[in-house]
Amino acid sequence: MLGGAGVLLGVAAAPAQAAEVSYATDCVPPPVSGLPTVKGTTEVEISAPATAKVGDEVEVVWKFAQAASKNPDLIDLPANSVQPSGTLKAAGAQTASVAMQGPRENPAIPKGGAMILSDMKGKLKLTTAGAVTLTPDAYAINVMSTDTKCAPTETVKSAATINVTAGEGDPPPESPDPTSPAPTTPPPSSPAPTSPAPTSPAPTGGGEEQTDFTGKAVDIPYACKTPIGDKNATSPVQINARKNGGSYDLTVQFKGSVMDSPADIPADSVKPSMEVVLGGADQGTVAVEGPTNAEAIKSGDPMVISDMTGTYKPGADGESTLSPGVLTVKALGTTTTCTPTKSAVSLTLDTAAQPGGAAGGSAGGAGTSAGGGSGDPGGGLADTGAGDGGLLRALGFVAGTAVLLGGAVFTFMPGAWRRAVSRRVP
16 A cells, blocks of 8 residues: 555655765865865765656756855855855756856854855756756856856866656647758748838848847956055956937946945945046047945945946947046045056947047047046947946945955054954955
8 A cells, every 4th residue: 555655655756866976076165265176076966856747847956065165264144145046067868057046144163164045946948758867067156246256177067867758749839940941041922021121121221220239247456545655456347338319328347345344434434436448540539437335334334335337428430448547536535546556447438429529538538538547448348238236336445444355454453443344255
């Protein structure tokens, strides 16, 4: 009787299977950390249904038995500050990449402690009968808006197999697509394909009518002058643009960690601004600025500065580059000025000159042509796209006596406060 019950249960709810694999892994910390690549071993358990049928969407669970890297011996990570994401490869009867993600749930992790990661989950739509193998691939560990990226350095064995059977009735709607040319063949009754010219002037306009332009975050080394001394810092900066008529609305974001405030900061007391440096066909700078902090920041609360925005009116035809330039942060009546010591192109735009535009940096939305030593009109600026909606997290907090640029923290305070802030910075 018990055996029969087991058979019935197996038929009713195809049991999940779990298998563990381990593989050599290289983990690359965020550039702002200055830490070297970590070589370690990842141990993963993959759970998935043992059997399913074509058309099913199954859930796959990725459980970390061991991450390849530990928490660096720098700071204690607070609870619920770490989030994993990754990719699972499906192969065999069906090939696919399954996006996996876990919640930001973890216990407090001490310096040098094992990195404890939540279970990741993803869904796979089954399209073909046969054996589908599941193999873990690269993953990322996000801590306070910075990513450590881990990838296998050897061939990884599959960790689970789903035996997929044909579904009852008609095949799934997607199965005929690969073999049928019908979608690409116009119906014989339609005359439209014979006269495209009247309805297709757009291709001569140039550029796919793209309106949003995003690039990559680039690491910018800054030399900062503050009322209490000179400091150096490196921060990842990202520039985005949205076409608005003949001009572009710019958004500049600093990507990096957030620190807790070591003191109470009143509302409307921290304000960032920057001169974005133009290069390539165009020259000059574009002024961008962010609003002051709308609310007071209490001691121990995260220091967050808003995105900086401005308008770029091109002054030249051709490929124009945009690069992070001089950053100014005013806080509590003091000013910190950070000048890039090396430029990097963050965004390249195919521009058309506008009346009163920026060429030469003398008019339009360009501001002055100086650029504080970071401007290299010939190039070297990095493509910075918006992307994840992150906040400008370059903090120039001089009266409160700390400058945070990305993940690099420079403290200018007496010993007790220095130790207090260092414990709070991820």
